[in-house]
Amino acid sequence: MLKALSRPAVKLVERYLPDPYIFVLLLTIIAAVAAIAVERQTPLAVMRMWGDGFWNLLTFSMQMLLVLVTGFMLASSPPVKKLLQRLAALAKGPGGAILLVTYVSLAASWINWGFGLVVGALFAKELARLVRVDYRLLVASAYSGFVVWHGGLAGSVPLTIATDGHFSADQIGVIGTGSTIFAFFNLAIVVMLFIAVPLVNRMMLPDENESVFVDPKLLGDDEEERVRITRPAERMENSVVLAWLVGIPGLIFLVDHFFLRGGGLNLNVVNFLFLFLAIVLHRTPRSLLTSLQEAIKGGAGIVIQFPFYAGIMAIMVQSGLAATLSEGLVSFATETTLPFWTFISAGIVNLFVPSGGGQWAVQAPVMLPAAEALGVEIPRVAMAVAWGDAWTNLLQPFWALPVLGIAGLKAKDIMGFCLIQLLITGVLISVGLTWF
Template identity: 75%
Template sequence: MLSRVAQPFVRVVERYLPDPYIFVLLLTLVAFVAAVLVESKTPMDVVQMWGNGFWGLLTFSMQMLLVLLTGFMLASTPLIKGVLVRIARLAKSPGQAIILVTLVSLMASWINWGFGLVIGALFARQLAKVIKVDYRLLVASAYSGFIVWHGGLAGSVPLTIATPGHFTEDRIGIIGTGDTIFAFFNLAIVVALFIAVPLVNRLMMPEEKDRVYVDESKLIDEPEMDTEITRPAEHLENSRTLAWLVGFAGLAYMVHYFVNSGTLNLNVVNFTFLFLAIILHQTPRRLLNCLQEAIKGGAGIVIQFPFYAGIMAIMIESGLAQTISSGFVAIASETSLPFWSFISAGLLNIFVPSGGGQWAVQAPVMLPAAEALGADVARVAMAVAWGDAWTNLLQPFWALPMLAIAGLKAKDIMGFCLVQLFITGIIISLGLVFF
């Protein structure tokens, strides 16, 4: 039944969903028109907001790009790839392949979103080599695991409010991950999604006549060739000693950092992944070769993130984001505020697909509301985080790296993701209100 339900979504999305770059251009125009009509701004005012904010997320963009690059480099090491090959052999049927890729992606995304995207894509490719399965659903299943990232170890909202000096510290202080990532309600949502998401993906498997298989020639990895050393400098490029000296120095720093009560944040995650990748790639040359591949997956982020920064500037400076958030807050109570925060965050994420950026938009509205209503601030913050993660199943921006690795387009997988959007939305809403 769920397979029959999914097929109309798949067909509509394949026909009408544009390239993500076109998507961001259309969103720019929608935000522009909304600011003029809803907030009574002049067109020139909105153009100035957009242009002034176009480069406003460069620091955050670099952090996000590094999450992707370091996650890719770590996931591409021989050790991690070998683990994926062994796990792929566990799948004996197409259904098992769908469930397995979803679980692997869920676990990896909970650890780190960039790691999850890359692991999911690489594992999907590996499974497609050994099991004949609908490749669109396989990659969509890998991407659906991304839903848990903001409730995991690399969630930007919980890590932001756990970091000293964050921009809302004067209002809420430092909220540790024990009240957010490792709180009971958040762990309950994560567990529920670990059960539901693989099951839904399995039930969406198309009938044999509707399945689309991948051309196996496109899955062949080019072997890494050892080049002959002809220059003295190449001895350094292929030196394990140099890589390991620097790599283990980085890990020593991380041990010292955590022993002295250091907490997780984006910079710490990136640092850890980078130096693990340096060690496991063994030589600088292998790391640099992998980096060249990783950068290809980040091309969409580089070109599109400034446009989203411009959209965010329009949403914030025009008052449109505050109007949307305030509209939901106005009908909220102490109990329902997390739910309405979740819904408003999901809507805003379509225009501002950035967890940290979205928290900057919604915190000034949600935090005073939480205080006035007596709601749990940590739960409200996580509701914003989950809303941001939730509509990534609709917003194709973060699928770009995975699609680049898998060799598909957004229209190939988003129909399946829409079904997950409805089901996971219900699960997360119930968790935020009742768990």
């Protein structure tokens, strides 16, 4: 049944889904028109909101870019690459390859979203070298594991509210990750997705005559070139001692942060951890810099599109459109259904503001008073926003950009399969938020 459903979904998306840059331009126009029509804003006022807010997410954009870059550098380090090669050898046939890449992507994304995106894409390429399998579904399976990221260790909403001095601290205080990431209801959702997402991907596997294969020779072998040192400067660039003199103290600092000072996880700590692990595992500065050059290519879309999303967010917030949308969806919510409607509203808002932290800034002023009025647990509502943000990333092509860049595909190649996952995971997450 899922194989039959995936055929029209793939054809529909291939025909009508534009490039992610076109997508953000269309969303900008839709947000502006809606602000004028629904909120009765003047075109000049909307233009000013958009222009004034265009650079409002520069700090957050840099944090997100560093998550991607440091995750890429860690995933492409020689020890991690060798681990991926050994794991790829475990795949027995096309079905096994689909299951394996999904499990690896889910696990890596739960640890860190940037790490998960990159590991999934690199692992998909490694599997495609060894197994004859539909390359579109293989890459889509790698990306589908991304759906768990906001319920994992690098979730920006739970990490934001766990950080001292966050913007809503005066209202809700600091909420530790034990009440969000490691809460029973959240772990239950993660477990359900770890079971369902791989099985759904496996059941969508097309017949061989309908599959799209890739020549393994086109994927490259990623072999490291031998370095010939002829200058003193090159000796420093290839010095293991120099890298470790900085990298190892960085890791010691993290040991002190976590175990001696009782520090917690936040975006800066996650980036610090992945950066210094990458420095140590790459062994030489030259190896790290080579990886960095590749990582930056995957982040090109983030650099150019994030300002547009900041502008959209400014329109949504300042015009009152985001509040109107959220309030409309939660206005008829009860104590039981508020997490569900929060999840749905977050999924819709995510299409316009595909940024977990940015989206929390948009929706928190609406959702927190609603939760307090209905007596709903704040951590559950916060995680409903987080899951809504992660959920519609299966439809919003923005975060697929790094995966597509590594795999050499376009959004239309994989989003048809992701559309089926969107429907199924939406049901599972809704059940977890409402009943667990």
